[in-house]
Amino acid sequence: MTQPFVALSNVTVRYGGGTVALSETSLRIQQGEFVALVGPSGCGKSTILKLVAGLLPATSGGLLVAGRESRPGTVRIGLAFQNPTMLPWLNIRDNVMMPLKIVQPFRRDFARKRRGEYAQKVEALLEQVGLRGMGDKRPWQLSGGMLQRASLCRALIHEPQLLLLDEPFGALDSFTREELWGLAQQLWLDKRPTVLLVTHDLREAAYLANRVCVMTSRPGRILEDRALDFPRPRTIEGSYAPAFATLVQQLRMRIAEARSEPADGQRGDPVAASGSDCPPAVEPERMVA
Amino acid sequence: MTEKHKLSPRARQRVLSALALLGFFGLWELACIVSNVSNLVLPRPSQVLAVLIDKLPLLWPHTVQTLHTTLAGFTLGVLTGILLGLLIGSSRTAYDVAYPLLVGFSSIPKVAVVPIFVVWFGSGTIPAVLTSMVISIFPVVVNVATGLANTEPELEDVLKVLGARKRDILWNVSLPRALPYLFASLKISITLAFVGTVLAETVASNKGIGNMMMIASGNFDVPMVFAGLVILAVLGVALYAVSSWFEMRMTGWAQRKTELAMA
Numbered sequence: 001m002t003q004p005f006v007a008l009s010n011v012t013v014r015y016g017g018g019t020v021a022l023s024e025t026s027l028r029i030q031q032g033e034f035v036a037l038v039g040p041s042g043c044g045k046s047t048i049l050k051l052v053a054g055l056l057p058a059t060s061g062g063l064l065v066a067g068r069e070s071r072p073g074t075v076r077i078g079l080a081f082q083n084p085t086m087l088p089w090l091n092i093r094d095n096v097m098m099p100l101k102i103v104q105p106f107r108r109d110f111a112r113k114r115r116g117e118y119a120q121k122v123e124a125l126l127e128q129v130g131l132r133g134m135g136d137k138r139p140w141q142l143s144g145g146m147l148q149r150a151s152l153c154r155a156l157i158h159e160p161q162l163l164l165l166d167e168p169f170g171a172l173d174s175f176t177r178e179e180l181w182g183l184a185q186q187l188w189l190d191k192r193p194t195v196l197l198v199t200h201d202l203r204e205a206a207y208l209a210n211r212v213c214v215m216t217s218r219p220g221r222i223l224e225d226r227a228l229d230f231p232r233p234r235t236i237e238g239s240y241a242p243a244f245a246t247l248v249q250q251l252r253m254r255i256a257e258a259r260s261e262p263a264d265g266q267r268g269d270p271v272a273a274s275g276s277d278c279p280p281a282v283e284p285e286r287m288v289a
Numbered sequence: 290m291t292e293k294h295k296l297s298p299r300a301r302q303r304v305l306s307a308l309a310l311l312g313f314f315g316l317w318e319l320a321c322i323v324s325n326v327s328n329l330v331l332p333r334p335s336q337v338l339a340v341l342i343d344k345l346p347l348l349w350p351h352t353v354q355t356l357h358t359t360l361a362g363f364t365l366g367v368l369t370g371i372l373l374g375l376l377i378g379s380s381r382t383a384y385d386v387a388y389p390l391l392v393g394f395s396s397i398p399k400v401a402v403v404p405i406f407v408v409w410f411g412s413g414t415i416p417a418v419l420t421s422m423v424i425s426i427f428p429v430v431v432n433v434a435t436g437l438a439n440t441e442p443e444l445e446d447v448l449k450v451l452g453a454r455k456r457d458i459l460w461n462v463s464l465p466r467a468l469p470y471l472f473a474s475l476k477i478s479i480t481l482a483f484v485g486t487v488l489a490e491t492v493a494s495n496k497g498i499g500n501m502m503m504i505a506s507g508n509f510d511v512p513m514v515f516a517g518l519v520i521l522a523v524l525g526v527a528l529y530a531v532s533s534w535f536e537m538r539m540t541g542w543a544q545r546k547t548e549l550a551m552a
Contacts, residue, residue, distance in 0.1 A: 053450045077450045085444040089465050089542040098461065102451045138542065158451070 003067060004028040005162070005194045006052055011061035013047050020219035021047040024061070027213065027222060031161075034188055034195045036209035038202060038251065040259045044220030045198040049164050052196060053077055066161065076103060078155030078163045078193070082170040084147040086139035092150050093135035096122045099158040106158060125153045128190075129183055145176035149183065156187060163188075165197045169204065178236050181207050185233055202251045206230075207239050214251060216258045223258050226251075332512040337519060340512045348501070352520055355486055355498040358414055359524075362421025363482040367475065370426045374433025378467070379459065384434060395427040399485055403492045412493035421485035425478035432474035436467025472536035479528045483521060 006029040013022040022044040029035050037045045050056040051063055054071045066075045086095045100106040100118050126135055129149040139147060148168060155163060169177040185208055188195060199205050205212045206228060214224040238244060314334045321333040328336055377387045399420055406416035440463050448458050490499025498517045505513035
């Protein structure tokens, strides 16, 4: 096995108030892998994402990204959230171009290339996600699905080695969501960045990822790490095939188990028992695949 | 919408507000005539207009003086306000420390500071500029600081992950985000700046509309006082309109839904 691109070893994160968000978690992600993190809400999925992004320090344990300590700016990272967070005073082109204005080596040539090379680069990417000619539009002129496409473009424009997606399709209707799964898969197949996807949607995780990690309720740990070998490119029709449905069903059962785990406290797990001061995980409706 | 005599809603709104304005002065005129009130108490609008036209050569230098003083005070106030707002808004600690101080200063009635300025700088233009500056700072500071504090954390994360420095975030996200707040405060500040100028001119100056009105009222020249009021109102509306126009130009993205809401 080669050196993993992202390596969390026994990482614990405790927030200021004493809440343990993550306890003794280990996770290894190889270069070019597509890993999905699923689990009950509030289980620390987003905490892992922020850790890897270098936005949050680990309370204890080790975290290496590309063999180094993760600090903003060391590894080229793209980030996309559920909320597309486009800047309303810029048009779509300038919004997507924002990373080039900040990240080296693009930053160096920004003033010189923004109208030429970079604009073309943005245009090409927009075209690839089906937003051809939308560069001059303002964010409020686009639909939610289009904004999310633009947000993906912004996360990819600087050719990141690592792409972090925090429920990027969570706020979309199911048709648009499935469309964007296809798009996300295509983008990944084209550029092969390492991807860490946090999601509530098990079908989404199974459709997109090579590996699905199921987490327990807070304080989170990884309960199950499962490799998926459905052939690529995967299709929506394929996601209704028996093998796929069985997998989603199994993941679903695992999460149902994980949700009940800290509540009964009978498993002899001291960490789970100490987590009883946390609010119980609610929001079961999104768990249904 | 096929009839050609139907005005667009926008034009109708304008016609209506013009009519309201004319109606106001018409009623005033009518009320004065009917009640036969002395022009020492309430002059008719037509008399005020006559004074305005007659005494224009006399009023003009005062108008220019007041305008210059106000603009100088306003500009200084806004610049100081922006700087303070940046300082306070960019750090939580600065915000907590400076805010009570700021509220304290702003609750001092500005009439009370004019004598201090007079003691320091003598009577004349400088106390008026300073009063107008001091009075217009507060809205700017508060709004700029609020605007800066309002950046979405997710957006900041997107940029931080890219290795953006604090300066990058300030320049690319926080400042543009704070612009609508700044412009909203400019509209408040410009009207306040007039209050400050006239206040100081009334108390300690020998020039300006405020001083002119003081003298006129001392002479029981009430139409003249009213002429001063009209000039102040016109100047105020004009500068308000200028700030609004700038706001539209600079931050149209923040007000796409509302049509020009002011006249």
